[in-house]
Amino acid sequence: MNNYLKLVNFELGRFIKIYFILAGITIASQLIATVLVANNYMKLFNEEIYTNGMTTEQFVETHGEFSLLHVQYSQLFDFPIIFAAATLIIYSFFIWYRDWLGKNTFIYRLLMLPTARINIYLAKASAIFLMVLGLVALQVILLNVESNILKWMVPANLRVDLGIMEFIGNAVGGFSVGLIIPTSFIEFLIHYGVGFMVVFILFTAILFERSYRFKGIAYGIGYAIIAFVVFFAPFVVEMILGKSYLYPIELFILEVLLWVVVTGVSIWVSNYLLNKKVTV
Known part of the structure; x- marks a missing residue:
């Protein structure tokens, strides 16, 4: 566990400068948007x-x-959210390839550390997840700050004060905000559970490519397709049949079980590839 935590801290430290830049862009852009829109309304x-x-x-x-x-x-409000999300998606690829393609092939030094190789895999996934949660927390704080700015700029008889959940629940154009800040705990589990699973699938596909090179590209794509088909199978079946045979709670439980299967298999396959196919 100690080695795993050290690896997580190491991965976070490697991206921290860019991460702070993303946070800075988000803060500046959204605050400017809030002031400009409120000012235009008052004009x-x-x-x-x-x-x-x-x-x-x-x-x-x-x-x-x-x-x-x-x-x-x-x-200016939605752009930094989309930009930050796109950056983290790209970094999900880069977090592996920078180690293989960088100077002195740093991945080999990582693989030779006195710890289980799967810890490297889990640490990289955890770093991505923590960075996403950090941006979500920042967005929640910003919404509160922006709400107070509006109270300062727009008189009470001209405005409606909304709580964060009210804002997200009524948001139409701000789709990205509603996506990263779910309105309920169940939605949070669904959004970020699926997102975490996708990261594991992506990492496994990358390890296929790194293990088998050109053949690995096909293996990785094939694995990703199979994983997504398995996870979304209940929805696909219902769409094909044009009828729902499961109650919502039954469908939710089934999807949780499929999530466990897909995520577990991804971790198991990645562990196998790291220990048996990736050599130093």
């Missing part, structure tokens, strides 16, 4: 009231009350 209010002679009640009836939902339509 419109002043124009309608002082130039066009509209009353406050008429303005609210025509343009609606302002809330955090208005900010979600700004590209």
Whole structure:
């Protein structure tokens, strides 16, 4: 366990500079978006009231009350979330290939460490997962900060104050926020459970490629396809038959079992490849 934690800390440290840059971009971009959108709303209010002679009640009836939902339509709000997600997806590949293709083939030094090789695999997956959770936590904090900025910029009679869950539940354009911050614990388990499983499948596919080279590309793609087919089989069957034979709770339990199978097999296959096929 101690070796595993050291490896996790090591993997986090290798990406920390880029990670802080992503966090900085997210903070700056979303705060700017919040200020700009709120400022534009107040400009419109002043124009309608002082130039066009509209009353406050008429303005609210025509343009609606302002809330955090208005900010979600700004590209500056969604862009950093999408950019950070894309960066972490790319890094999920890079986290392995940097060790193999980097200077002095660092992967061989990792594999020769006095610890089970599967710890390297688990540490890399854990690092990705922790970085994702870190960005989620940052987004939750930012939503609270942005809500307070709106209270400061927009008068109470012109706005509707929404809690984080209310915002996510009513978000339309801000799909990315609703995706990374589920509205319930069950949704959290589903979103991040599936995401974690995908990381394991991806890592296993990469190890196939690293173990068998050109043949490994086909093996890796084939394994990924089979894994996804197995996991989504209940949904595929229902779509083909055009009828649902399982209650929602039964479907959920079945998917949990399939998640355990797919994730467990991915870890087992990766452990086999690391110990039997990847040599130093």
